[in-house]
Amino acid sequence: MAVDKSKLQDEDSITRFCKVILGWDYFRLLKQCSNFKDAASDLKEVKDTYNDVDEYLATFEPLLFEEVKAQILQLKKDGEEEEGMEEGNLSLTFVLCISAAEWNLWLEKESDESDGIHLKAVAYETDEEESVSQHDLLLLSKEQFKGGIKSIPTTYAFALVENRQKNQLRLRMYLGGEFIRVYPDVENYSERLSRMQVLLTSAKAVNRCLYTIKICSLSTIVREYVALRSVGSLPFKDLILTASEKHSGSKDQAWEISGSLHDYFDEILNKSQKEAIDAGLSHKVFVLIQGPPGTGKTQTIIGLLSAILHATPARVHKVRLREINRKPDPPIQKRYKHWEHASPWLFGANPRDIIMPIDGDDGFFPTTGNELKPEVVNSSRKYRVRVLVCAPSNSALDEVVFRLLKTGIRDETVHTYTPKVVRIGLKPHHSVEAVSLDHLVNHKRNLAGDKQKQGATGGDLDSVRATVLDEAVIVVELVLDNGGYSFGHCAVVMIGDPVQLPATVISPIAEKFGYGTSLFKRFQRAGYPVNMLKTQYRMHPEIRSFPSKEFYNEVLEDGSDIQNQTNRGWHKFRCFGPFCFFDIHEGKESQPSGSGSWVNEDEVEFALIMYHKFITMFQELKSSSQLAIISPYGHQVKLFQERFRDTFGVESKKVVDIGTVDGFQGREKDVVIFSCVRANKNRGIGFVSDFRRMNVGITRAKSSILVIGSALTLRSDEHWKNLIESAQKRGCFFKVSKPFASFFSNENLESMMVKDADARVPERIGANDNENNAPENNAEDADQGPPDDHDYGDEDVEMYEGGFEED
Known part of the structure; x- marks a missing residue:
């Protein structure tokens, strides 16, 4: 029988991956994690071009395994003690049970496994809601993990989940890798066994049970490794x-x-x-x-x-x-399947007879409020292609799919229609669930089941999935993996x-x-x-001005009427303008005990006072769909969430959207308050110095971006220094001292009113660093303010509150 070479290649790559990962000693990794820099001498820096595939793999493969180590040790980096993980940090614990017959079968076949990889089925018991999935990395031991790992078990080893069916797991286990001395007094090294061999033998002698911890999921990085190893083909x-x-x-x-x-x-x-x-x-x-x-x-x-x-x-x-370079002809079995799809009446029931149209629906796209309609293909069309669309995240997938379903595409006569789309990936948003692969497969199987009761045949899961994918014109998925299906473009x-x-x-x-x-x-x-x-x-011209100059060689231009669409009533106060920087020069950063994150309570206090004043004067901003507070640091985000919960209770999520800069990539709000956190004399600004994070943070806002930070600290970075100088030149730099409430007093706000701000164009705002907090000195450099009944302009498509705005 013909063999699919691509599948064999993938399996070879996964085997190679397992030999490296499953051979590691987990607790030795824990002890050495602080000394990884010493072991990095053999790593090569990524270059722009490569001479051949070997040089390419020699660069990227070791770096990928460094990333695997970091993923395995991520829990420890989040604040564990050096000797092991504290109770409560373990992702999932459970017990594996193996029958006596299965144990004997394992040990008998050990010598038959030439590559040292075992694929074994085991039953597992757990009361946890979290499930075990394919490519989860497990730590096995013959001893129970009581209250976390307080001491190193005597026998332990890694295993990788191959697949799961109900309460059974199929595991990859490696009999090679790092060895231990079974008999320390014996000098003959032939008595050395791998950790997995000792684990299996000792567990058999006890109760044929293995106690297990789920360390992490390696699903994404396994796909990355398979893709890396396939570059040569x-x-x-x-x-x-x-x-x-x-x-x-x-x-x-x-x-x-x-x-x-x-x-x-x-x-x-x-x-x-x-x-x-x-x-x-x-x-x-x-x-x-x-x-x-x-x-x-x-x-x-x-x-x-x-x-x-x-x-x-x-x-x-x-x-x-x-x-x-064309693909080789598919194996005969695969061709039989294609022929069966093309001429189903030759092999049994015609799948088209199973499809029962319901209210104009073609059976593949159940109506869910989007009024999905079947694709109509013009009979005169002589050429037809299929397209694969990939995206790096589930939300990005959903955005593309939703826009396809909402607006459709145009054919050669500019007629609008909804193409047959299949969305592959986990956790689809409810608005696009109707075209997710799982939903379509279940729907098709249910229809087939009803027909089968009347004498027709149904079909196994793989064939139904293949049929659904074959009928799709556009396949949208998270990773670039066409599963053996061809695409025309x-x-x-x-x-x-x-x-x-x-x-x-x-x-x-x-x-x-x-x-x-x-x-x-x-x-x-x-x-x-x-x-x-x-x-x-998206942005008011004053927001666009700095990133265009700093990151895009000043090539960005504004869409027609974008300034009028993003002008707002609060722009009449210079401190609520399109672009502002507030220098909390007395603020101090701190690091919560046992964490690698940072917080700045002074910035939180100032932002809360600003927010209260904002929503008191402009009620329309009291909505999480309009205003967001973002920060580079997760602990600062948690601190903001706690303070807002104390003030607004369970309704806090509805009045303001709070998240990390990284989490807000691809999203937008009318007003964004950006807390930079770092405030020190000599420690630097950490990953806040990443200009890409800076760019994302200041471009989330449509009408106003209000940056809070320590100018003295941030000036140590070139990009932040340029931003601060830009704010000073444009008269939107404010030094703020305690008590913060005085900054937003009615008297001070009145002094910061802009006389003429309707045509707030960056080039027309004068240069003044606002050292004395006297914004009225710059009012003459602006033109005219927006009317109170401002036009908010057309909103971008939003699939859920505050999300799915495209970036």
Whole structure:
């Protein structure tokens, strides 16, 4: 029988991964975690280009394993004692039970396992609500973990969950790896056994039970490792390594769209968005599109999908065709399955007979309030493609899917319709659940079950999933893994922004060597062409001014009428203007005991007073959909949440949205209060110095961004120094001393009223550092204030309170 080579390759990669990870000694990792820097001498820094696959793997594989170590030790970094984990920090504890027959089978087969990896099924018992999932890393011991790990067990080893069915686990166990001496008095090293071998043997002698702790989930990093090891088999591996294309797309090779669709794009898209879509149709293998905050990345994605799904491929020269690395023919069993899908009447019941339309619904998209309708394909269309859309987070997935369902896409005649979409990933938002893979599969199986009662056959889970995916035109999923299904558009379009926050890297060592460098950023640094979206539709021009100059070479421009749309009544007070920096120069940072985080109670106090004054004067801001408080540090966020809970009780979440800067990437609010926290003379500002975190923090606001921090401390960083100087030059820098309430007294607020602020354009505001807290001195440099009955402008799509605004 033919074998799927890609599946074998994935399995080889997972086996290699397990041999490294499962061979580690957990408690030795705990003891050595503070000395990892000494062991980093063999690590290589990430480069922009590589000579070959071996050099690429030699760089990234060791860094990936450093990241695995950091994930395994994350609990300890969060404040555990050196000798082990405190009670309550354990993620999940339970017992594994193995029958006597199974134990004998294990030990008999030990010598047959050439690679040292065992795959064994065990039963487990737990009263915990949290479940065990695929690729969870477990720590096994023959001794119970009483009240946490107070002392090192005598026998222990790692295991990785292969899969779970009800109360049974299939585990990967490694008989190699780090060894222990069973008989210390014997000099013969042949008496050494692996930790897993000793664990299995000793557990059998006791009660055939293993006590287990779930350490962490390695699901994401396993996928990353499989992807890393597959680089050598990619048809565009040379491009991945060198960041340059030998054959760039030309106009005569570009895909073509109809004149009607072209005219439609001219009407609704700006110049840079149209250029991005043209690049997506250019027949280049990789297309990079950079989208700064508020520049319409999601709208560009929808436009690209409309273009790709309804474009006509240009005539490609034969010499070009010979250079394309095509996939080998699928194995015969897979071809049989495809034939069965294509001609179901030859193999049994026709799946189409199972579909029972309900109220105009085609059976795949149950109506859930979005009024989803079946796709109608024009019979004259001669070419059809399927598109895979990937995103780095569940919320980003849901945003794209929701926009697809809400607005639909346009065909070649500019007719709007909803394409058949399947969303793959965990925890779909309720508004897009109707097109999630699990929902569609269950719906289809239920229909098949009803039909089966009448004599038709149903179908196993895998075949139903395959059928649902085969019928989809657009597949949206969290990771780039097409599961063996082919997609027609031979190009990769990457849409992102390297000067916003990247994927989180836990290991400081891996981060230091560049493991957090995205493929987009690496290509950009290597000189690969990037199409930038340049027109922003989110921020007041005064907010846009600084990030445009500091991070985007001043290429950002404002959408039509964006200033009027973001002008607000509170702008008549300079301290509530579009862009303000409040210098709490007497504030002090502190570090809660046993944590690596920081808090600043003075900034919390000032922000609370500011908030109270704000909502007293402008009632419309008393809503979490309008106003947010953000901070780089989790403990500062918790402190804000506690203080607001003390004031507003259980309703606190409804009046203000509080979260970390990282958690707010991709979101927006009308007003954002940004607490920087760090205030010291010589300790520095930690990861607040990451300019990407700074950029995300100040671009969350549409009408007002109010930054609270210590100017003296923040000036130690170049970007923060530039921001403070920008605020001083524009007359929106305020020094604040205790008592903070006096700053917002009626008398002081009256002195800070702007005489003419309607045309608040950054270039027209005079330079004054406001040293004496006398903003009235700068009033003559502004123009005119907004009317009280201001226009809030059109809101972006929001799928839930405060979320799904695109970035």
